[in-house]
Amino acid sequence: MTRVSEHLNQALHDLMESDPSVHLLGEDVGDPYGGAFKVTRGLSGRFGSRVRSTPLSEGAIAGVGAGLALAGDKAIVEIMFADFVALAFDQITNFAAKSTSMYGRPVPVPLVVRCPTGGNRGYGPTHSQNPQKHFIGVPGLSLFEMTPFHDAGELFARMFGLGRPCLFFEDKVLYTRQMHRVDDLFRYELVDDVARVYLDGAGRPDCTLVTHGGLVHRTLDAMRALLLEDELVCELLVPAQLYPVPRLPGLEDAPHVCVVDDGTEGGTWAAEVATALYPRLWDRLRRPITLVNSADRVIPAAPHLEREVLVQADSIRAAVREALS
Numbered sequence: 001m002t003r004v005s006e007h008l009n010q011a012l013h014d015l016m017e018s019d020p021s022v023h024l025l026g027e028d029v030g031d032p033y034g035g036a037f038k039v040t041r042g043l044s045g046r047f048g049s050r051v052r053s054t055p056l057s058e059g060a061i062a063g064v065g066a067g068l069a070l071a072g073d074k075a076i077v078e079i080m081f082a083d084f085v086a087l088a089f090d091q092i093t094n095f096a097a098k099s100t101s102m103y104g105r106p107v108p109v110p111l112v113v114r115c116p117t118g119g120n121r122g123y124g125p126t127h128s129q130n131p132q133k134h135f136i137g138v139p140g141l142s143l144f145e146m147t148p149f150h151d152a153g154e155l156f157a158r159m160f161g162l163g164r165p166c167l168f169f170e171d172k173v174l175y176t177r178q179m180h181r182v183d184d185l186f187r188y189e190l191v192d193d194v195a196r197v198y199l200d201g202a203g204r205p206d207c208t209l210v211t212h213g214g215l216v217h218r219t220l221d222a223m224r225a226l227l228l229e230d231e232l233v234c235e236l237l238v239p240a241q242l243y244p245v246p247r248l249p250g251l252e253d254a255p256h257v258c259v260v261d262d263g264t265e266g267g268t269w270a271a272e273v274a275t276a277l278y279p280r281l282w283d284r285l286r287r288p289i290t291l292v293n294s295a296d297r298v299i300p301a302a303p304h305l306e307r308e309v310l311v312q313a314d315s316i317r318a319a320v321r322e323a324l325s
Contacts (some may be wrong), residue, residue, distance in 0.1 A: 001179065001180075001181060002090075002176050002178065002179050002307040003141070003175065003176060003177065003178055003179070004148060004170075004174050004176070004177055004178070004179055005035060005037055005038060005039050005148065005175035005176070007043070007152055007179045008039045008146065008152045008170065008175075009038070009039050009040070009043075009080070010153075010279055011042055011051060011151075011152035011153040011154075011155075011156060011257060012024070012039070012040065012043060012156075013042065013043065013046070013077070014153055015153060015156050015157075016043060016046075016047050016050065016051075016267060017046075017047075017180070020050075021072070021073045021074050022050065022073070022074045022075075022076065022200065023050050023051075023068055023073055023074070023075050023076070024037065024040060024043060024050065024051045024052070024075075024076045024077075024078070025051075025052050025054055025060075025061050025064060025065055025075065025076070025077050026040070026053070026054060026061060026077060026078030026079070026114075027053065027054055027055070027078070027080045027291075028050075028053055028080070028082065029043070029044070029051060029053055029054075029058060029078050030043075030044035030051060030052070030053035031044045031045045033042075033076060034140075035055075035080075036080050036081070036116070036235070037116055037172065037175050038156070039114075039170070039175070040078065040223075042089070043309060058079055058084050058085065058087035058088040059087050059088050059090065059091050060172040061077050061079075061088065062077055062079075062088035062091035062092055062096065062111075062113060062150075063088075063091040063095060064077075065077040065096075065111050065113070066091060066092075066095055066096035066099065066109060066111050066165065067113075069096070069108070069109045069110045069111040070099060070107065070109060072113075073110075074110040074160055075110070075111050075112070076111075076156075077111065077112070077113045077114065078114045079113060079114065079115050079116070081116055081120075081123075081126075081127045082115035082116055082117040082129065082130070082131055082169065083126050083127055083128070083129045083131065085113065085115050085131055085238075086131065086134070086200070088113070088181050089134070092113060092135070092138075092141065092165060092167070093135070093141065096109055096140075096141075096165040096285065097109075097138050097139065097140035097141040097164070097165055098122075098140060099140075100140040100163070100164050100165075100214060101139075101140060102169075105120060105181060106163075108162060108163035108164075109140075109163065109165050110159075110160045111165040111166070112156065112159050112160065112165075112166050112167075112168050113165065113166070113167050113168065114168050115167055115169050115170065116170050116171075116172050116175075117130045117132070117169045117171055117172065117214060117262075118129070118130055118172050118173060118174075118214045118262060119262075119299050119306055119309075119310050120173050120306065120307075120310060121173065122301055122302070122303050122306060123171060123249070123299070123301065124299065124300070124301035125298045125299050126308070127302070128299045128310075129264075129299065130169070130214070130261075130262040130263045130264075130294070131134050131263075132145070132167075132169055132212070132242060132243075132263055132269050133190070133263045133267050133269055133272075134199070134244075135243070136165055136243045136269060136272050136309050137243075140153045140164055140165070141163075141164065141165055141167070141243075142159070142162055142164055142166045142167075142241065142243065142244070143166070143167050143228070143241070143242040143243040144158075144159060144166055144167070144168045144169070144240055144241050144242060145168070145169040145170070145171075145212045145213040145214070145240060145242055146168065146169065146170045146171070146174065146181075146183065146213050146240075147174075147195060147212075147213035147216060147238050147240055148174065148177055148178070148179055148180065148213070148216055148217075149180065149188055149190065149195035149216075149238060150193075150195065150240040152192075155168070155216040155240055156321060159190075165198055167243075169212070169213070169214070170213075170214055171214025171215075171262075173214065173217075174213055174214050174216070174217075178215060182197055182220060183220045183221075183223070183224055184225075185199065185202050185224055185227065186200075186220065186223065186236075187199075190252065191196065191249040192246070192247065192249050192252075193238045193239070193241070193246065194237050194238065194240075194248055194249055195236075195237070195239075195240075196235065196236070196237055196249065196250060197220065197235065197236040197237075197238070198221075198235045198236075199227065199233055199235075202233045202254055203233075204255070204256075205233045205234055205235040205254070205325070206232045206234065206239060206252075206255060206256065206261065206324060207226075207233075207234045207254070207255065207256045207257070207258055207320050207324060208234070208235045208236075208250070208251060208256070208257050208258070209222075209223070209234055209235070209236045209237070209258050209259075209260060209316070209320070210236075210237045210238075210239075210256040210257065210259045210260070210273055211236065211237075211238060211259070211260040212238070212239075212242060212261065212262070212269065213238065213240070214262055215253065215260050215261070215262055215311060216236075216238055218311065218313045218316065219236055219260055219313070219316055220236070221313035221316040222234075222313040222314070222316035222320070223236060225313065225314075225317050226317055226320055226321070227280075230317075230321060231322065232321070232324060234320065235250070237249070237250075237251075241297075242269055243269070243272065245272055245273055245276040248273075248277070251277065251280070251281060252281075253284075254281070254285075256286060256288055256290070256320075256323055256324060257274075257277060257281065257284075257285065257289045257290070258284070258289070258290040258291075258320055258323065259273045259274055259289060259290070259291055259292070260292045260311060260316055261273075261291070261292065261293050261294075261311070262293075262310065262311050263293060264293060264294045264295065264296050264297070265292060265293045265294070265295065265296040266283055266296060268291065268293050270291040270292070270293055271291060274289040274291060277289060283286055287323060290319050290320070290323045292311055292315060292316055292319045293311065294310050294311050295308070295309045295310075298311050308323055
């Protein structure tokens with residue numbers, strides 16, 4: 001079985017081999033380091049100057065990537081830890097995103113900014129965040145996230161095909177997980193580009209959960225406990241595209257919807273999903289959509305304190321039980 005980091009690495013090899021216009025930039029992305037999480041391993045040795053290790057300069061890296069994209073090439077920029085994408089905020093939102101439409105005609109900007117996100121590794125306040133919510137609603141910008149179910153090569157091709165800058169989030173814990181593998185109780189399928197994880201033959205679920213890639217395994221652990229210990233059947237939807245929020249399949253008969261998001265409370269991706277769903281489901285829902293987020297607190301380094309802040313399987317289970325009680 002292939003781990004998610006290995007799958008991403010192979011996708012980048014395939015992409016750069018098939019398209020000589022693709023460049024990759026980032027801190028320590030060259031060999032022998034191959035990036036902090038080894039996702040870019042082997043690329044510099046194979047593709048030479050198209051892979052550039054850079055100084056600590058997130059704003060400059062994003063700006064150079066956007067410049068390459070404007071000049072007709074394609075650029076992938078790696079931010080070593082997603083927390084530092086804040087340093088590139090101006091280049092992404094005020095330069096790259098606006099460049100798609102501020103020259104009097106549509107201008108393609110094929111730029112992908114890769115952001116390793118998330119906690120549960122004891123990395124502390126500045127290396128553990130999920131900054132997705134800070135980029136929602138920026139005109140000209142799209143957000144995607146790696147999942148265990150979606151082919152990374154297809155996602156890179158899709159992001160470049162949009163002709164607009166994209167942020168691509170990759171959960172650091174997910175890197176070590178295996179592709180295309182779910183809890184043995186459940187099966188999955190791709191429906192309209194959204195992964196649907198379900199209990200075979202169970203009929204209508206008691207609750208439909210919606211989450212992003214980094215939370216898949218914690219949500220599956222909650223679904224297992226809800227099934228075996230609470231006799232509640234849940235279904236899970238995992239879109240690779242976070243924003244704009246895609247149409248989520250199969251919700252017309254859902255008695256309840258719960259959106260699980262690793263971002264801290266307030267102005268969240270979960271709230272954006274709920275906003276998109278309410279007009280469609282308002283006359284069918286029995287209760288408001290449940291939002292589960294990390295606490296509105298700085299993420300501690302101590303593992304036992306970090307667990308209290310970030311979303312865990314037991315907090316997802318508790319939220320569903322409370323909503324359905």
